[in-house]
Amino acid sequence: MPNMIFVNLPVADLDTSKAFYSALGFTLNEQFSDEQTASFVISDAIVVMVMTEKRFTEFTKQSGTADTGTAREVINALGVESRDEVDRIAEAGLGAGGTQGGDTQDHGFMYGRSVDDPDGHRWEFVWMDPSAVEG
Numbered sequence: 001m002p003n004m005i006f007v008n009l010p011v012a013d014l015d016t017s018k019a020f021y022s023a024l025g026f027t028l029n030e031q032f033s034d035e036q037t038a039s040f041v042i043s044d045a046i047v048v049m050v051m052t053e054k055r056f057t058e059f060t061k062q063s064g065t066a067d068t069g070t071a072r073e074v075i076n077a078l079g080v081e082s083r084d085e086v087d088r089i090a091e092a093g094l095g096a097g098g099t100q101g102g103d104t105q106d107h108g109f110m111y112g113r114s115v116d117d118p119d120g121h122r123w124e125f126v127w128m129d130p131s132a133v134e135g
Contacts, residue, residue, distance in 0.1 A: 023096035068120025
């Protein structure tokens with residue numbers, strides 16, 4: 001079994017988050033979802049768990065969550081297959097209630113766009129020319 005990463009995020013409205021992450025093309029895993037949690041599969045090794053703030057704090061044993069309106073707790077960067085895929089997924093996120101997370105980054109060999117989900121969690125979608133990585 002490969003090492004996996006589970007990105008766990010607190011959300012204010014689970015249905016809004018489910019619509020957002022579904023629009024990105026992530027696959028809802030009903031087996032690990034309930035009225036407080038939604039599990040989205042990005043790949044065989046990456047899963048996003050969005051949870052109501054109440055459920056999230058049960059895992060952390062802390063009384064609150066980061067205010068994404070004033071502080072950035074993390075930037076989730078996801079590599080994708082092409083420049084077109086960067087644009088497709090970013091536009092899907094913007095159309096599903098996300099907001100522009102910064103300027104488009106175009107360095108020729110690397111291209112990326114950022115979108116904040118409806119709760120302010122930043123997602124950066126990046127394509128890098130494979131020949132630039134090799135050389």
